[in-house]
Amino acid sequence: MTRTLEPTRAASGGLALTAISAGYFLVILDTTIVAIALDRMAVGLHTTVAGLEWVVDGYTVTLAALLMAGGGLADRFGARRSFQVGLAFFGVASLACAAAPTVAVLVAARILQGIGAALLIPASLALIRHTYPDPKDRARATGIWGAIGSTAASCGPVLGGVLSENIGWPAIFAVNVPICALAAVLLNRTVPPVLGAAQPIPVFGQAAAALAVAGVTATAILAGARPVPPGPLTVAVVAAVAGLLLGVHAARSGKGLLPNSLRRSHAFVGSSLIGFAQNFGFYGQLFVISLFFQRSLHYSPTTAGLALLPEMAIGIVGSALGGRMTARYGPRRVILIGMSTGAAGLFGLGCVGPHTPYPVIAIALLLTGFGMALTMPAATSLTVSAAGPAHTGLAAAAFNAARQFGSALGVAVLASLMTLTTGLALPLATAALVYLTAAICSRRIP
Known part of the structure; x- marks a missing residue:
């Protein structure tokens, strides 16, 4: 009987992880797939760079603002129910994005997408903990979950370029709908209900x-x-x-939102600021570089997506190496190396002009992506260590909220600077200085 049941459990667990990871895949994919389609959106919706900023930040601001509330709702009403509602929000909002006739309607739909994403991320982690009670199985499942997120970020620009060029920019949102539907069906069949607890929400x-x-x-x-x-x-x-x-x-x-022990922890505050700085520079440069490729270098959306592939793909290597280096040397040294490397890449991108050979651009992209990815495991480890077992979930939610706020503000600031100067030097030098400041401050983290 045992031999008969074990393959069934393994298959059920695999399908459950597929459903859980699909939701996370969509959330991360949406942070990069939109960047390459921005120029086509500007033409199709007759909008300016400021309008494009709202399209990106309508999603990330909502996600940053509601991420911790999403964790509280998952705890209170049950992770599976919260995940189901998040999928529904994300799927319906994606359909509304694809059908949006104006930029105002698109921004409103993006806000709804952000609400869905804020429910999906914390609920997915809670479901993994519930579905895989054995620590070893849970560790493997969490590793797969994280790798799927890295894959989503890496393939986002290429997929966005192919879809927006060959079908149209609405396709980058429409592709979410069948994935949401499939994830919902798998979730209902493989993951049992999770009871909530009467947790107060601040x-x-x-x-x-x-x-x-x-x-x-x-x-x-x-x-x-x-x-x-x-x-x-x-x-x-x-x-x-x-x-x-x-x-x-x-x-x-x-x-x-945070207990005094976290607010007064130098390590926790430092790691949150590092996470903020990481996303400020990385996603801010992703916005301006994608427009630069298409408007100044006249790349097609597909070519622009492929041009960004080195920066995205190196992130998988950097993240794995960052985890090993953090375990060996501790987070502070890894953060210093990662943020300094990222700053060098951003300074290099700031020197790029219309006649710069692509191999030179690729080197700067590799440095930027590698530095950001190398830092992430160290900053995450520092967050968990600073929080202690009593507040690990809350600290992780706050850390990710800081990162999303960094993404939103990075897009807003760097895009505004690009508009003011019509070049890459000022916005990307600003991003590089933010990275360098974070690197210097990391030396003071206990």
């Missing part, structure tokens, strides 16, 4: 964080628009200040 702190993240990002986007809209810019600044003040008040009154 609504006041969550609202303050969302207001601050949205206000700061909107300020950066609107400040780079030409002409600058004074009314909306004023509203954005007021929202940012109000969110920050409310966040401070929530923390002091015990209604914040």
Whole structure:
């Protein structure tokens, strides 16, 4: 009987992991697949660079603002239910994105996508823990889950280029719908319901964080628009200040998102700032480089996606090496090396012009992608170590929220700088300085 049941359990576990990983695959794919289709969106929707920034940041700001709330909802109502709702949101929103007639409708649909993503990420990790109770099996499943995320990030630009060039930019969103449907069917058949717990959700702190993240990002986007809209810019600044003040008040009154032990931990705060800086530079440069390839070098979307492949593919190698180096040398040294390498790559990209040979561009892309990926395992390890067993899940959610906020602000700031100067030097030098600052500050992390 045992010999008969074991293959069945293994097959069921494999299908369950496929369903869980599919949701995470979509969330990560969406952070890179959109970049290559931006130029085609600008033409099809008659929008500016500022409009494209909203298309990207409507998703990432929502994800950053609601990621911790998504973790709380998964704990309270059950991970499977939360994952199912996240898939529904993501699938319906993707269909709305594909059918969007204007940039305003597209941004609204992207916000709904962000809500779905904020439910999917924490629920997927919780489902892995529930589905694989054995620590060794869970470790292998988590490794596969992470590798699938890296694969999604790597293939996003190429897939985005092929789809947007040969079918049209709506195809990059429409491709999500059947994957969501398949994942939902597999989930219902292979993963049993997970009971929730009566966990309180810090609504006041969550609202303050969302207001601050949205206000700061909107300020950066609107400040780079030409002409600058004074009314909306004023509203954005007021929202940012109000969110920050409310966040401070929530923390002091015990209604914040993080316990005092995490807020006062230099290691945790340092790792969160490293995660913020990583995504600020990486996703900000991805936005401007993809437009540069298509508008200045006149690459087709497919060619632009292939041109970015070295930066994405090296991330798989860098991430694996970063994990081994962190185990051997500790996170601080790895963060210093990774962020310095990434800064060198960003400075190199800032020197790229219309007549720069592609092999030279590829070297800078390799350095940027390798540095970012090398740092990630070290920063994650530092986060988990600083949190301790009592707050590991909460610390991981906060760390990922900081990363997503870095992505949103990086796109807003670097795209605005590119608009102001019509070149790569200022935006990518800014990103490189952020990396260098993070590298220097990492030396003070305990």
